[in-house]
Amino acid sequence: MKTYIVGNWKLNFTVGEASIYLHKLMKALPNHRDMEVVVAPSTVALQPLSLQIDRHKMKLAAQNAFYRDYGAYTGETSFLQLSGIVDYAIVGHSEQRYIFGQDDKMIAKEVAAAVRNRIRPILCIGETESERAFGETTDVIRDQLLGGLSEIADDDLEKVIIAYEPVWAISSTKVSKLATPDEVAEVVKLIRKTLVDTYGKKATEKVSVLFGGSVNPSNAGAYLTVPGINGLLIGGSSLILSEFTDIIEVAKRVKV
Numbered sequence: 001m002k003t004y005i006v007g008n009w010k011l012n013f014t015v016g017e018a019s020i021y022l023h024k025l026m027k028a029l030p031n032h033r034d035m036e037v038v039v040a041p042s043t044v045a046l047q048p049l050s051l052q053i054d055r056h057k058m059k060l061a062a063q064n065a066f067y068r069d070y071g072a073y074t075g076e077t078s079f080l081q082l083s084g085i086v087d088y089a090i091v092g093h094s095e096q097r098y099i100f101g102q103d104d105k106m107i108a109k110e111v112a113a114a115v116r117n118r119i120r121p122i123l124c125i126g127e128t129e130s131e132r133a134f135g136e137t138t139d140v141i142r143d144q145l146l147g148g149l150s151e152i153a154d155d156d157l158e159k160v161i162i163a164y165e166p167v168w169a170i171s172s173t174k175v176s177k178l179a180t181p182d183e184v185a186e187v188v189k190l191i192r193k194t195l196v197d198t199y200g201k202k203a204t205e206k207v208s209v210l211f212g213g214s215v216n217p218s219n220a221g222a223y224l225t226v227p228g229i230n231g232l233l234i235g236g237s238s239l240i241l242s243e244f245t246d247i248i249e250v251a252k253r254v255k256v
C-alpha cells in the first residue's frame with residue numbers, strides 16, 4: 001500500500017505564493033517511491049498549479065467541491081469542473097461540517113460526485129471534544145463513516161481514502177490537546193472493523209486510512225506507526241516547506 005502525505009493549505013497563500021511554494025517543494029522533494037505526496041491549495045489556484053505540477057512527483061487535491069455538475073449554484077465549483085485538474089479531493093473536512101454546515105447527507109453526495117468524476121475523495125471523519133467527553137466517539141465515527149459512504153457502490157469503496165481527524169486535535173498548539181498514538185489506534189481499529197462488518201474483509205484491505213490533527217515532524221513517526229494507518233493529512237505544518245519535507249523524510253524512514 002502507498003503511504004499518503006497530504007498537505008491541506010486551507011485558506012492560505014495567494015495564487016502567486018502557492019506557485020512559488022509548489023516550485024520549491026518539487027525541487028526539495030526527496031525521492032519517494034511508494035509514497036503519494038499531495039497538496040490541497042485554494043480552489044482558485046488549482047487550475048494554474050495543475051499546469052505547473054509534475055504529476056510524476058506529486059498530485060493536487062481540492063479542499064471542497066459541490067456535488068452537482070452544473071446549475072444555479074452561485075459560488076460553487078463542481079467535481080466535474082475539477083476533473084482533469086486534481087486527482088484527489090478532501091470531502092467532509094470538519095471546518096466544512098462545523099463552519100459551513102455540511103452534513104453526512106451532503107458529504108455522501110460529494111463522495112459520490114468525486115468518484116463519478118474520477119477524483120479520489122479523502123473523506124474526513126472525527127469526533128468533537130464534547131462528543132468524546134460524552135462517550136459518543138464510536139457512534140459519531142460509525143455514523144460519519146457509513147453516512148459518507150452511503151451513496152457509492154460497494155465496488156467503489158477502494159477509491160475512497162478515509163482520514164481520521166479528531167476535531168479537538170486539529171490546529172492545536174497544546175501538547176495536552178494532541179491525540180496520543182493509542183487514541184488514534186483505537187479509532188482506526190473501529191474504522192477498519194466497521195468497514196469489515198459492512199463491506200467484508202477483502203474490500204476493506206484496499207482502503208487507506210490517514211490520520212490528521214496537528215501533525216508535525218516530531219510526532220509524524222509515532223502516528224505513522226499506528227497499526228492500520230497509511231498516511232497523514234497535515235494542515236499547519238504543510239504551510240512550512242521545511243516541516244512538510246521533514247515529514248516526508250520521516251514517512252520514508254518509517255514506511256518505505
Ligand code: PEP
Binds near residue numbers: 172
Ligand atoms: C486539517 O485541517 O486537516 C489538519 C489536520 O490541520 P492541522 O494539521 O493544522 O491540525
